[in-house]
Amino acid sequence: MARSNPRLEAALGDITAARVDAVVNAANRQLAGGGGVDGAIHRAAGVTELQAACRVIGECAPGHAVATEGFKLAARWIIHTVGPMWRDGAHQEAEILASCYRSCLAVADELGATSIAFPAISTGIYGYPAQLAAAIAITTVRETPTDVTLVCFVAFDLDTFALYQQLL
Ligand code: AR6
Numbered sequence: 001m002a003r004s005n006p007r008l009e010a011a012l013g014d015i016t017a018a019r020v021d022a023v024v025n026a027a028n029r030q031l032a033g034g035g036g037v038d039g040a041i042h043r044a045a046g047v048t049e050l051q052a053a054c055r056v057i058g059e060c061a062p063g064h065a066v067a068t069e070g071f072k073l074a075a076r077w078i079i080h081t082v083g084p085m086w087r088d089g090a091h092q093e094a095e096i097l098a099s100c101y102r103s104c105l106a107v108a109d110e111l112g113a114t115s116i117a118f119p120a121i122s123t124g125i126y127g128y129p130a131q132l133a134a135a136i137a138i139t140t141v142r143e144t145p146t147d148v149t150l151v152c153f154v155a156f157d158l159d160t161f162a163l164y165q166q167l168l
Contacts, residue, residue, distance in 0.1 A: 006151045008141060010164035011117075015154040016044035019074055021113035022067070024104050026121045027080040029059055031066070036124040037156070041078060045071040054080070063099030065107045077111055079104045083122030086129065094136055097122055101140040108148050115150040120160050134163040 015023055015037060025041045028034055031054035033042045042050050053068040057080075060066050065081040081104050084096035100121050108116050118137065122128035134153075141151050153168075155161035 003145045003147055004149075005142070006146060006148045008138065008168055009150065009152045010161060010168055011152050011154045012156075012158065012161040013154065014040065014156070015117050015119050016040050016073060018117035018152060018154060020115040020117045020150065020152060021075060022077040022079050022104075022108050022111065022116045023070065023073060023075040024065075024116065024118045024121070025078050025080045026119050026124070026126075027054075027060060027082050029061065029082050031055075031057060031060055031080055034125070037119040041073070045073045045078060050078070063096040063103065065100065065103035067107050067111055075117070077108075077113055079107050079111075079113075079116070081121060083126055083128065086122065086127040089132075093122075093128065094132070097128065097133060097136050098140040101137055102144050105141065105144050105146040105148055105151075109146055114148055115152070116148050117152040117154050119154055119156070123160065130160050131163055134160065134167055138164070138167045 081100040084093040
């Protein structure tokens with residue numbers, strides 16, 4: 001299939017309701033579940049099933065991505081990626097965050113997913129400044145060759161939504 005630029009959209013709301021092939025989870029290295037969007041995805045997909053699938057995979061290093069089924073989600077797959085914990089910006093945070101977006105698109109291509117929804121990876125519990133993270137998210141997706149045709153950036157708060165709208 002010819003690679004062309006995907007359509008990029010911003011949305012406001014709960015990513016667990018996204019009608020896409022693949023929903024991205026902002027996970028931790030242990031894939032152990034947690035709070036924030038990770039907790040919401042586990043609850044919506046089914047905690048027992050998703051935890052079991054994650055246990056089979058084991059770990060995921062920051063900047064990488066792995067896939068499980070979507071279980072009870074409308075989405076067929078969940079792509080789990082581990083963002084950087086923000087320290088001061090001098091610890092490869094930007095490189096690792098960009099790598100998350102690239103890795104998720106690569107996994108989506110392997111799966112044959114053509115639509116994907118991203119949360120604002122690392123901007124919650126991991127403390128990444130939202131404006132910097134939004135710029136990396138959109139720039140990286142724009143620069144990454146992929147067969148995905150629709151990328152939706154799902155904000156959970158109005159400020160993040162406004163950032164995406166400005167950048168798109
Ligand atoms: N839909 C869309 N976005 C959401 C939702 C939701 N249902 N819930 C929260 N967000 P965070 P991180 C937004 O903390 O910073 C977990 O414990 C949230 O407002 O979920 O990458 C993991 O297990 C923020 O904008 O992820 C890790 O330990 C964004 O999602 C750790 O948190 C990311 O916030 C990962 O931290």
